[in-house]
Amino acid sequence: MGERIRALRESRGMSRSVLAGMCNRGPDWLKKIESGDRELRSHTLLLKLAAALSVSDLSVITGNASDVAATVPTGRLNHPGLPRIWDAVMTRPLLIGQPAVPPDPAQLQGRVDQSWRLWHSSEHNRTEVCALLPDLIRDAEAAVRFLDGDARRAARVALSDVYRLTGQATAYIAPAELAWVVADRALTAAQDADDPSAIAAAAWNLGNILRETAYPEEALRVVVEASDLIRPHLETAPEDWRGIYGALQLHAAVTYARDGAEGDAWRCWDKGNQVAKSLPVSYVHPSTVFGRAVDFHQVSVHTDLRKAQKALGLADEIDPEIMPSTERKARLWVEVARGHLQRGDRTAALMVMKIAYQTGAETVRFTPSARHVVADLWRKAPRALRPEAAQLAELVGVSEAG
Incomplete structure (x- = not known):
């Protein structure tokens, strides 16, 4: 064995x-x-x-x-919004009727941007964004089909953004085939638009899929190629180009850390940190929320490297309110809870996970690392805290098998 x-x-x-x-x-x-x-x-x-x-x-x-009959759970979680998204993505019609009003790419992009803001601001982001995605997917596909010239190019960028958001919102609830289709369509639309920033953002999304499905080397290859595409333009590039370049560096840092490659992890984190320092204090990338708050990712790198003491020491110095994303704040608290678990302090881990749930309920409910922490606490919390751990486990939907 x-x-x-x-x-x-x-x-x-x-x-x-x-x-x-x-x-x-x-x-x-x-x-x-x-x-x-x-x-x-x-x-x-x-x-x-x-x-x-x-x-x-x-x-x-x-x-x-x-x-043979002992089938392992796939880890995919149920969500009521998935069937309509599956239908919009996987049953895309070959023929689309002419819309009564010509699509407006700027209006379409505005709806996509608003949906990204909802993803980062809502406590129930997955449910609310999943409700919007089917119409967004169909409208973006129709816009690409019926526009031409610069308008079609802009529509393709919006379509790529829609599929990136779909990948984010359906992570851990979508079957593998849907995840791969969505990632591929995001990258294809960006390449057809010939937009380096959109290509890099789609590569960041594809890297997430590859990393979460245990293909870290492929994830790093995609991220490196996207970085190479953007790097020659950094000195004169728009802020969002530098923002996605920085996000790619942090993506690589976390990927290396999960593989135990400490030197490479910090080398990439330093690159991301340098990009962050070159951007205005108020800058935030619209979808990856890359900006000055790179310390959040530093905590993740320490935790993935199992350097709990360093992760917790750094987290003590971070003000969560500087992060303009409810989803990322919740994930920070999950990382802190993981650090406490690594040290064997389940009392502190339980207190922190309650904060994480209060910050972003659906981030905790639908993120495997968060669910693993809650399941551990449910089974092994100190006797006096077991009622609280059981209550949290019920809220998150963790079963004995999970």
């Missing part, structure tokens, strides 16, 4: 520390499992390993044919 786990891990480009961390264990534990020095008897840990390795059948790990 250990040899099979190691082969699966290496085939996905994952370090021991990353895979072990996804199971809330240390790399030494995984090393003993892989070497055969320790027997893995916990069914719960087997399920966690299988989910982290994107294996849907336990027999692939155990080698026991009788485990």
Whole structure:
């Protein structure tokens, strides 16, 4: 079994520390499992390993044919908004009737920008944005179909933005085929528009999909290529071009950190930090919310590198109100809670996760790392705090199997 786990891990480009961390264990534990020095008897840990390795059948790990029926949960969460989005994306009609009023690309882009602002400002961002996306997808597709010249180019940029937002809003609730279709359409629309900034933003989105599906090397390749596209223009580029370039650097930093590559992680974070310093204090990239608040990502890098003490020390100095995104604030608190868990302080982790939920309920409810923290607290919180942990677990929708 250990040899099979190691082969699966290496085939996905994952370090021991990353895979072990996804199971809330240390790399030494995984090393003993892989070497055969320790027997893995916990069914719960087997399920966690299988989910982290994107294996849907336990027999692939155990080698026991009788485990074929033991299907591993895919990790996809249910959301009522997904069916209409699936219909808009996956049943795109080949023929679209001529609209009564010619599409206005500027108006379309305005609706997309407003939807991005809603994503970053609402406590229930996933539900509210998912309700808007089906019409946005259809209207953007129609605009590209019936416009030409510069108007079509602008519509393609808006279409790319729509699909990027779709990818963000359906993360962890969409099946893999929908996630890949959405990421590909975002990049294709941006390339057809021949807009470097839109291409880079679509690459940032694709990098997220690749990283979350255990393809870190491919994610880094996409991010590096997009950075190379933007870099020659940085001195004279508009602020949003520099903003997406900085976001790409932070994306690479987190990707490296999750793989345990500390030097590369901080090298990329430094690049992102330098870009942030070159932008106005009030600047915020409209979709990635890249700006001066790069310390938020610094906490994530420390946490993913399992440097809990440094992550928590830095978090103590951060004012969450400087981040103009409710979603990112909630994610910061989740990272802080992860840091407390790494130190074994479940009392502090529970208090912080309650703040995270109050800040962005749906960010916690639909983000796997947040759900893992809540599930851990539900099972292992100090006796006196178990009622509070159980209440939070119920709000988040964490079951015993999750």
